[in-house]
Amino acid sequence: MTALEIRALEAGYGKEPVLRGIDLTVTSGVTAILGSSGCGKTTLLRAVAGFVEPSAGTIDVAGERVVGKGRSVPARKRGIGYVPQEGALFPHLTVARNITFGLPRSERRSAAAVVDEALAMVELAPELATRFPHQLSGGQQQRVALARALAPRPSLVLLDEPFSSLDAGLREETGRAVVRALRAAEAAAVLVTHDQGEALSLADQVAVMAAGQFLQVAAPAEVYLQPADPRVASFIGHATLLPGRITGGGRGSCALGEVAVKAGDVATGPAQLAVRSEQLQIRTDGTGTPGEVVDVSFFGHDATIRLRLETGEQVAARTPADSVPAAGDRVRVAVVGEVVAFPG
Numbered sequence: 187m188t189a190l191e192i193r194a195l196e197a198g199y200g201k202e203p204v205l206r207g208i209d210l211t212v213t214s215g216v217t218a219i220l221g222s223s224g225c226g227k228t229t230l231l232r233a234v235a236g237f238v239e240p241s242a243g244t245i246d247v248a249g250e251r252v253v254g255k256g257r258s259v260p261a262r263k264r265g266i267g268y269v270p271q272e273g274a275l276f277p278h279l280t281v282a283r284n285i286t287f288g289l290p291r292s293e294r295r296s297a298a299a300v301v302d303e304a305l306a307m308v309e310l311a312p313e314l315a316t317r318f319p320h321q322l323s324g325g326q327q328q329r330v331a332l333a334r335a336l337a338p339r340p341s342l343v344l345l346d347e348p349f350s351s352l353d354a355g356l357r358e359e360t361g362r363a364v365v366r367a368l369r370a371a372e373a374a375a376v377l378v379t380h381d382q383g384e385a386l387s388l389a390d391q392v393a394v395m396a397a398g399q400f401l402q403v404a405a406p407a408e409v410y411l412q413p414a415d416p417r418v419a420s421f422i423g424h425a426t427l428l429p430g431r432i433t434g435g436g437r438g439s440c441a442l443g444e445v446a447v448k449a450g451d452v453a454t455g456p457a458q459l460a461v462r463s464e465q466l467q468i469r470t471d472g473t474g475t476p477g478e479v480v481d482v483s484f485f486g487h488d489a490t491i492r493l494r495l496e497t498g499e500q501v502a503a504r505t506p507a508d509s510v511p512a513a514g515d516r517v518r519v520a521v522v523g524e525v526v527a528f529p530g
C-alpha cells in the first residue's frame with residue numbers, strides 16, 4: 187500500500203501560498219526532501235502531519251484521505267510519527283515516559299514491553315529507559331525521539347532535520363541507525379534535510395525543492411547524474427553552470443573549450459552546460475584552459491579550488507590533497523567525462 191500520496195498540494199500561512207503544486211508518492215523506504223533554507227520543507231511536513239491547513243490539494247496516508255475537499259483529519263488521528271527539529275523530548279520525563287507519552291491509555295499497561303522494543307529498534311540499551319533527556323548524548327536523544335515516534339507503530343514517520351545538531355561523525359552513524367530502525371519497524375519515512383550528502387546517502391528517493399515546488403523527484407543516482415533542471419545540477423554536486431552551445435554529435439563548447447555532452451534532448455544551439463567540480467582536473471602538461479586560483483577550500487581528503495578563467499567566468503575544481511595550488515597561482519584545467527546540458 188502507498189504510505190503517502192500528495193496531489194496538487196497548496197499550503198502556507200497568509201494569502202501567498204508557500205507550497206504550490208506539490209505531488210509526491212511514497213511507497214516505502216526513505217524519501218528525502220532536499221532544499222535550501224526557507225524553501226518550504228518544514229511547511230510540507232507540517233501540512234502532512236496536520237499542523238498546517240492546506241488551501242488546496244489532497245493528502246492520503248496509508249490509503250486513507252486525511253486532507254481533501256471538506257476533509258481534514260486531526261493530527262493525532264493520522265497515524266503518523268513526527269520527529270520535530272531538535273527531537274523536542276520532554277525534559278522533565280524519563281526516556282520511558284517520553285516513549286509511552288503518545289500511546290493510547292489501553293496500551294500504557296504493557297508500557298515496559300513497548301519501551302524495550304522501541305529502544306531495541308533504535309539500537310539503544312534498555313538501561314537508558316530510566317534516564318532523563320539531559321543525561322543522554324545528542325545522538326541518543328535523537329534516537330529516543332525516533333523511538334517515541336515509532337512506539338505507536340505508525341506506517342509513516344516524518345523527520346524534520348533530525349541530525350542537524352549532531353557533529354559530522356555522529357550524524358552519519360545516527361543517520362544509518364535511524365534508517366535501520368525505520369526498516370525494522372516497516373515504516374516509510376519522509377526526511378527533511380538541506381544536506382545533500384545526507385539525502386543522497388540515506389534516501390531511496392530524493393525530492394529536490396526550491397521556492398515551494400519540487401524540481402525533481404527521483405532516485406539519488408538519477409538526481410545526481412541526470413538532473414532535470416539547472417537548479418538541481420547546481421544544488422546537488424555543486425555544478426558550475428556555463429553558457430555555451432551544443433555543436434552536435436554529442437559535443438558542445440563553452441569557456442572550458444570543447445566538451446563531451448551527455449546524450450539528452452537538448453537541440454543544437456545555445457545551451458547551459460553543468461560542469462561538476464570533480465569533472466574538472468588540473469593539467470600540468472600544458473593542455474587545458476588557463477585560469478587563476480581565486481580561493482581554496484581544503485577538506486583533508488581533497489580540496490575544492492575556485493578558478494577565474496580568462497573569459498571572466500568562475501568554475502570550481504576538485505583536486506587531491508597532495509597537489510593543492512595556492513590562491514593567485516595560474517593553473518590549467520580540463521573537463522573529464524560528459525557534462526549535462528540544459529536548453530540555453
Ligand SMILES: Nc1ncnc2c1ncn2[C@@H]1O[C@H](COP(=O)(O)OP(=O)(O)OP(=O)(O)O)[C@@H](O)[C@H]1O
Binds near residue numbers: 227
Ligand atoms: N508560522 C509561520 N508564519 C508565517 N510564515 C511562516 C511560518 N513558518 C514559516 N513561514 C515562512 O514560510 C516559508 C517556508 O518556511 P519553512 O520553515 O517551511 O522552510 P524550510 O525549508 O523548512 O526552512 P529551514 O531549512 O530553514 O528550516 C519561509 O518563508 C518562512 O518564513
